[in-house]
Amino acid sequence: MNELQCGTSPIVGFRFSLHPMTDRFVEVIKGAMKETDTSAVWMHTDDVSTVIRGKQAHVFNVAKAITLHAAKTGVHVALNGTFSVGCPGDSAGDVYLDMPDELLNQDETKQYVSSQFALYPMNNPDYMSVIYREVDRAKERGVFNESMHYASGIHGDIHDVFDFYEEAFENARSDAHRHLVMTVSMSINSPSHEGSVKR
Amino acid sequence: MNELQCGTSPIVGFRFSLHPMTDRFVEVIKGAMKETDTSAVWMHTDDVSTVIRGKQAHVFNVAKAITLHAAKTGVHVALNGTFSVGCPGDSAGDVYLDMPDELLNQDETKQYVSSQFALYPMNNPDYMSVIYREVDRAKERGVFNESMHYASGIHGDIHDVFDFYEEAFENARSDAHRHLVMTVSMSINSPSHEGSVKR
Secondary structure, X not given: OOHHHOOOOOXXXXXXXXXXXXXXXXHHHHHHHHHOOOOOOEEEEOOOXXXXXXXXXXXXHHHHHHHHHHHOOOOOEEEEEXXXXXXXXXXXXXXXXXXXXXXXXXXXXXOEEEEEEEEEEOOOOOHHHHHHHHHHHHHHHOOEEEEXXXXXXXXXXXXXXXXXXXXXXHHHHOOOOOOXXXXXXXXXXXXXXXXXXXX | OOHHHOOOOXXXXXEEEEEEOOOOHHXXXXXXXXXXXXXXXXXXXXXXXXXXXXXXXXXXXXXXXXXXXXXXXXXXXXXXXXXXXXXXXXXXXXXXXXXXXXXXXXXXXXXXXXXXXXXXXXXXOOHHHHHXXXXXXXXXXXXXXXXXXXXXXXXXXXXHHHHHHHHHHHHHHOOOOOOEEEEEEEEEOOHHHOOOOOO
């Protein structure tokens, strides 16, 4: 891998960890993975995280589905991950770019989530304006929660939140800047959310 | 906040979440925070994460101490966070730059950790070479684990791993590129680590 190879593939990736705050964490993680149709993405799990790669729509669909299945157990769950495009490193999984567009996970169960995200458009002197534009978009979409150091708070129903994340990622990567990174940290069923659920 | 204000403060920040995979997660988090001397950093916790800000050495010292205290409970713990410098947004916490240099947390208990990190030097056409240089440094330091999509695996004793992270961050930010971001995802006491502990 070298700098010249960056940005040569349109494959999108998401490296994430799912953290159920329960003694039964193995059962919750394995259950969420099993209940999600991951056949449209390349997937690999190691001792710290899982990476999925494929078409953007499938990557976001699978990420949301795994999170929602874990959330439906009712336990306090956190999702931490990084979406990336434009610096493939190698081509493992590129075959998944030929998958049909049909989304394979369609569970519409409502679920309040509170999250924080940051956009990192690489090698772009105008990167701050990309960030401000997508934060403004969050306000327009009604999912903006609050400003903070190093991130922006995004909350609401899981479907609205993931729709915003995919839209922000799509728009930020279309800026002719090839290498884009977006970090997301999400908290669900937290005791800290009492009083803010469904607002 | 606008682009021109980026990079005006040398304050370092770390926005993180600690995830103990146990029904007693509140007790483990609160215990780890209580046992750590955080007086040298500005700190704020919301419903998703905690941010600490101050001198680089104190930020890394506090991050390690909180993680180590949680690890010593023996439960499976994950740490996910983003170190940042150069885009302060505002000046909250800048007073902490006047703190004495003496590190306030000195627990040297050994603890195996497995982790993954990514460096994002912003607005730098040569950012890939910064990344490669720090990955090479991990190999020299004996903490490199494996290459992977979107990150590099770093493991070993918690003190060696945090020493490497602080050194990599220090070197990458000294490249005359003002805005630097480093994500770290760490797993401790994981059932997935059986067989690799203390190697």
